[in-house]
Amino acid sequence: MSRIQYEELSCPFCDKGRISCGYIPSALTERRSVTATFGSRGVKKVTKEIWLIQSGCSNCNKSQEEVERELKKKGVI
Numbered sequence: 001m002s003r004i005q006y007e008e009l010s011c012p013f014c015d016k017g018r019i020s021c022g023y024i025p026s027a028l029t030e031r032r033s034v035t036a037t038f039g040s041r042g043v044k045k046v047t048k049e050i051w052l053i054q055s056g057c058s059n060c061n062k063s064q065e066e067v068e069r070e071l072k073k074k075g076v077i
């Protein structure tokens with residue numbers, strides 16, 4: 001497994017709450033080699049870092065899911 005670092009992001013809705021996240025830098029993500037024959041089959045082409053949202057916002061009570069969706073929409077994660 002990749003090493004996870006822990007970070008806190010500001011809530012995308014209220015900007016006051018703190019969102020707990022696990023963060024896997026792209027340099028540490030695993031890449032599988034792939035043969036040309038099978039194309040994209042089984043390939044995990046990870047070029048971006050991975051964020052794992054671990055909590056909702058305790059300030060505005062948005063759920064973990066809503067926070068994650070909003071952060072992705074805004075291009076934060």
Ligand SMILES: [Zn+2]
Pocket residue numbers: 011012013014015016017057058059060061062
């Ligand atoms: Zn909030």
